[in-house]
Amino acid sequence: MTALLICSFAAPLLAATPVYKTDGPHARWWAIAAAAIALACSISSAASGMETYSAIPMLLFSSVALITFASAPPRDVQSPPLAGMLLIFGGTMAAYAAPSLTLYFAAWTITVAPFFSNCFQTLNPTPLWSRPRIALALGALLLGTAAILETTGTDGRWIFVLLMFAALVKKGAFPFHAWVSSAFESGPPQAPALLFNGHLGAFLIIRFAIPRYSEVAREALPWMAAIALFTAIYASFTAFAETKPRRILALLTVSQASFILAGIQNRNEAGITGALLHWIVVALASTGLVAAYRAIEVRYATVENPHGFLGLGARVPRLAVLFGMCGLALVGIPGTLGFLAEDLLFHGALQSNPWLGLALPVATACNAITILRLLSTLFLGRAPSAVSPVPDAFPRERWPLTAAVAALVVFGLLPSAPIALRAPAAAALAKILE
Amino acid sequence: MDTLFILEPLLTAIVVAPGVLFLAIATLWLLGWTPPERFIARTAAALYSAMAAAVVVLCVLMLRAGQDSLYVMHGAWFRVGEYSFPLLIFVDRLSLPLILLTVALVGITGSFSVRYLHRDVGFLRFFLLMHLFAFGALLVFTAGSYDLLLGGWELVGFTSVFLIGFFTGRREPVRNAIRVFATYRIADLGLMTAVFVLHHSAGSALYPTLFQGVWPAQTSALNTGAATLAGLLLLLGASGKSAQVPFSGWLPRAMEGPTPSSAIFYGAISVHIGAYLLLRSEPVLRQAPFAAAAVVLVGCATALLGTLAHRTSNDVKTSLAYAAMTQLGVIFMEIGFGFTWLALLHIVGHACVRTMQFLRAPSLLHDHHGLHAAAGGHLEPTGLHWEKLVPAPARAWLYRAGLERGFLDSLTDRFLIEPGLNLAWILLYFERPARPAESDPAPATRPATETR
Numbered sequence: 001m002t003a004l005l006i007c008s009f010a011a012p013l014l015a016a017t018p019v020y021k022t023d024g025p026h027a028r029w030w031a032i033a034a035a036a037i038a039l040a041c042s043i044s045s046a047a048s049g050m051e052t053y054s055a056i057p058m059l060l061f062s063s064v065a066l067i068t069f070a071s072a073p074p075r076d077v078q079s080p081p082l083a084g085m086l087l088i089f090g091g092t093m094a095a096y097a098a099p100s101l102t103l104y105f106a107a108w109t110i111t112v113a114p115f116f117s118n119c120f121q122t123l124n125p126t127p128l129w130s131r132p133r134i135a136l137a138l139g140a141l142l143l144g145t146a147a148i149l150e151t152t153g154t155d156g157r158w159i160f161v162l163l164m165f166a167a168l169v170k171k172g173a174f175p176f177h178a179w180v181s182s183a184f185e186s187g188p189p190q191a192p193a194l195l196f197n198g199h200l201g202a203f204l205i206i207r208f209a210i211p212r213y214s215e216v217a218r219e220a221l222p223w224m225a226a227i228a229l230f231t232a233i234y235a236s237f238t239a240f241a242e243t244k245p246r247r248i249l250a251l252l253t254v255s256q257a258s259f260i261l262a263g264i265q266n267r268n269e270a271g272i273t274g275a276l277l278h279w280i281v282v283a284l285a286s287t288g289l290v291a292a293y294r295a296i297e298v299r300y301a302t303v304e305n306p307h308g309f310l311g312l313g314a315r316v317p318r319l320a321v322l323f324g325m326c327g328l329a330l331v332g333i334p335g336t337l338g339f340l341a342e343d344l345l346f347h348g349a350l351q352s353n354p355w356l357g358l359a360l361p362v363a364t365a366c367n368a369i370t371i372l373r374l375l376s377t378l379f380l381g382r383a384p385s386a387v388s389p390v391p392d393a394f395p396r397e398r399w400p401l402t403a404a405v406a407a408l409v410v411f412g413l414l415p416s417a418p419i420a421l422r423a424p425a426a427a428a429l430a431k432i433l434e
Numbered sequence: 435m436d437t438l439f440i441l442e443p444l445l446t447a448i449v450v451a452p453g454v455l456f457l458a459i460a461t462l463w464l465l466g467w468t469p470p471e472r473f474i475a476r477t478a479a480a481l482y483s484a485m486a487a488a489v490v491v492l493c494v495l496m497l498r499a500g501q502d503s504l505y506v507m508h509g510a511w512f513r514v515g516e517y518s519f520p521l522l523i524f525v526d527r528l529s530l531p532l533i534l535l536t537v538a539l540v541g542i543t544g545s546f547s548v549r550y551l552h553r554d555v556g557f558l559r560f561f562l563l564m565h566l567f568a569f570g571a572l573l574v575f576t577a578g579s580y581d582l583l584l585g586g587w588e589l590v591g592f593t594s595v596f597l598i599g600f601f602t603g604r605r606e607p608v609r610n611a612i613r614v615f616a617t618y619r620i621a622d623l624g625l626m627t628a629v630f631v632l633h634h635s636a637g638s639a640l641y642p643t644l645f646q647g648v649w650p651a652q653t654s655a656l657n658t659g660a661a662t663l664a665g666l667l668l669l670l671g672a673s674g675k676s677a678q679v680p681f682s683g684w685l686p687r688a689m690e691g692p693t694p695s696s697a698i699f700y701g702a703i704s705v706h707i708g709a710y711l712l713l714r715s716e717p718v719l720r721q722a723p724f725a726a727a728a729v730v731l732v733g734c735a736t737a738l739l740g741t742l743a744h745r746t747s748n749d750v751k752t753s754l755a756y757a758a759m760t761q762l763g764v765i766f767m768e769i770g771f772g773f774t775w776l777a778l779l780h781i782v783g784h785a786c787v788r789t790m791q792f793l794r795a796p797s798l799l800h801d802h803h804g805l806h807a808a809a810g811g812h813l814e815p816t817g818l819h820w821e822k823l824v825p826a827p828a829r830a831w832l833y834r835a836g837l838e839r840g841f842l843d844s845l846t847d848r849f850l851i852e853p854g855l856n857l858a859w860i861l862l863y864f865e866r867p868a869r870p871a872e873s874d875p876a877p878a879t880r881p882a883t884e885t886r
Contacts, residue, residue, distance in 0.1 A: 270515050
């Protein structure tokens with residue numbers, strides 16, 4: 001099994017080198033092959049009884065990476081950005097497989113490294129706290145300090161606090177949320193989406209912080225949940241005023257992902273399973289949203305900062321439906337996995353965290369309004385006569401996005417499989433937090 | 435036992451059939467196949483004819499077996515630890531007439547739409563949304579718990595909004611769809627919180643656990659405090675869906691959708707779902723006199739506003755919308771007073787009449803000329819004798835209030851939406867000091883020349 005694990009993160013990391021040197025159509029195939037190998041290794045590892053915390057995130061993330069690489073437009077699978085995305089992919093897989101906090105820190109560093117190189121265009125907006133590089137460096141610094149302190153045998157309370165703040169920074173929790181919108185705003189949006197959808201912050205809490213420092217976790221988790229809940233509502237509310245689709249997508253993702261951290265604090269199996277299923281929903285749905293948006297953005301320059309309704313639905317109806325389905329699944333429309341995850345979070349909250357039970361519908365309602373507003377802005381209304389017709393979803397876009405939507409719907413209608421995959425980890429966490 | 439063997443799968447098939455058809459056609463379309471109009475029309479006709487026949491068979495068999503209600507438990511949809519989501523569907527004296535009504539009216543409206551929307555670019559979209567709506571509405575009426583009802587309730591809301599924005603080429607329908615959706619979501623918070631309260635106080639949201647006996651003579655074991663809170667929250671949810679004050683502003687905006695969708699949603703089924711929720715929760719209201727009084731007050735205010743606005747409307751669909759709102763207000767009052775059978779009969783009658791009126795709306799002038807000729811060229815406006823009872827200054831003021839729809843929209847804009855958006859701008863300022871609309875140049879209207 002160790003060989004499989006190594007293979008799952010070595011494949012993308014090794015593929016980054018030829019991709020960096022190779023340009024043209026072959027680069028995409030290198031990336032797809034790496035993602036397929038990682039997916040096969042993840043499935044084999046899960047089947048051979050791999051630890052429950054890591055197996056499903058690895059499987060999910062390789063699927064997300066496969067969808068991203070397959071559906072990306074040609075301009076995003078050129079050497080520097082694709083090599084950067086492969087590093088994020090490989091680093092995240094390595095983080096899932098890391099047995100110690102030190103190795104986890106090393107893998108975490110690999111995931112953020114492309115943002116400090118010339119792989120992606122990175123904005124340096126005016127407020128310092130909006131700069132992705134500062135936030136990512138801060139997260140790595142906090143985690144690195146915790147890893148060092150752990151080796152020196154320092155009081156667990158301090159280590160937990162450092163881990164918690166590292167997780168909050170990475171998850172874009174308030175007041176560290178602004179970096180996510182800035183990261184989404186420039187370069188290919190798939191890269192920050194891939195970094196964000198690794199959910200390494202939540203994984204850090206689940207895999208290392210809670211099992212190792214359970215006593216401190218019981219005291220500190222309510223604070224973390226409160227910050228996460230505030231972030232969920234804050235981001236959903238702020239999105240009302242935002243006009244740029246990329247930033248709206250970032251705020252939606254941050255808001256919905258906050259429920260993962262908040263749900264862990266439920267301390268019961270139903271609530272934590274809801275949080276872990278919500279992880280799957282956020283990863284698949286936001287990947288689909290970003291991929292569909294990017295497919296439209298490269299066709300029409302106007303979508304970057306739309307004024308009024310663009311009416312693109314008549315030109316690209318299938319992309320519009322796929323975008324809409326991913327968005328609605330993200331906010332929990334019935335019949336999708338999102339509804340089920342929110343139902344579990346809601347009922348889990350009944351017993352231990354009523355604030356989550358009240359905040360979840362409020363934030364979800366705001367996010368649903370924002371999704372509909374964005375959908376309307378991009379796809380409804382009358383397209384200007386100057387807008388020339390372009391092809392609807394290409395097969396490379398249609399099939400991966402349909403697969404993502406199908407997964408969200410099929411898992412939503414027949415939830416036994418995803419629940420069986422996530423419930424053991426949730427039960428183990430609930431037992432620790434009892 | 436033999437009857438049950440037939441009834442249980444029959445009821446399940448009636449509920450899931452439109453959902454299955456929706457999923458099948460939508461998946462095939464996503465994969466690249468666009469079905470022709472004839473196929474869409476024939477599958478819809480076959481489906482709703484078969485469903486109507488099935489509902490009639492269900493009624494007959496239940497009557498012959500002397501059953502007041504039929505519960506079908508499909509086990510747990512999912513189970514995690516101690517929590518499970520039971521898939522319980524059922525029919526009783528309240529839900530059976532509404533199921534029949536839904537199937538019949540959706541079928542009729544579908545049949546009407548085949549010609550009305552012939553060669554419209556949104557033909558397939560309309561029928562897909564209609565199937566999904568039928569599934570959602572049937573789920574609401576047959577749900578055996580508030581949790582399951584919530585699923586159908588949200589589906590009805592989503593389909594409603596997408597049909598309001600059906601004519602995507604114009605801006606107003608799209609803007610109105612967003613506004614209606616926002617109103618729905620705010621009101622739905624009431625229903626969600628009510629479910630939360632019911633779970634918290636009774637430990638379950640299953641009807642058989644919450645209510646004892648046979649509708650309408652059911653009782654509830656909730657204490658007065660919990661019943662009052664749950665009742666008020668349910669009223670909030672129901673008010674949103676049934677266009678009651680203060681949420682009534684969305685109903686005329688919803689008339690932007692195609693006429694068949696206005697008929698089935700805002701004349702027949704969707705607007706009555708809120709009333710159904712209150713009828714289903716009647717034991718809760720009986721336990722909570724304060725909440726029942728609130729239902730009466732809301733209904734009364736809505737009926738008054740509806741009739742005022744109706745008299746100042748100058749287009750047929752808006753006028754019908756306010757007429758429907760008036761009747762819904764009266765239905766709410768009946769529910770609040772505890773006249774459950776009367777309310778049920780009122781819903782069924784009102785839905786049928788209003789569907790007919792909406793579907794005839796495009797032929798209004800033709801009908802009016804026929805009526806005018808039949809009356810010998812002299813048609814009096816209705817309600818003048820009531821107007822004469824009101825003093826002239828008050829009449830002018832009431833006219834203004836009716837014209838402004840009770841000032842509800844302008845009050846909402848001024849005291850809710852504008853401050854909310856300003857606050858969102860202030861919050862956004864801390865991460866992005868410049869407003870994008872002011873700082874960024876206007877984008878080019880030409881498309882990117884290449885799709886790389």
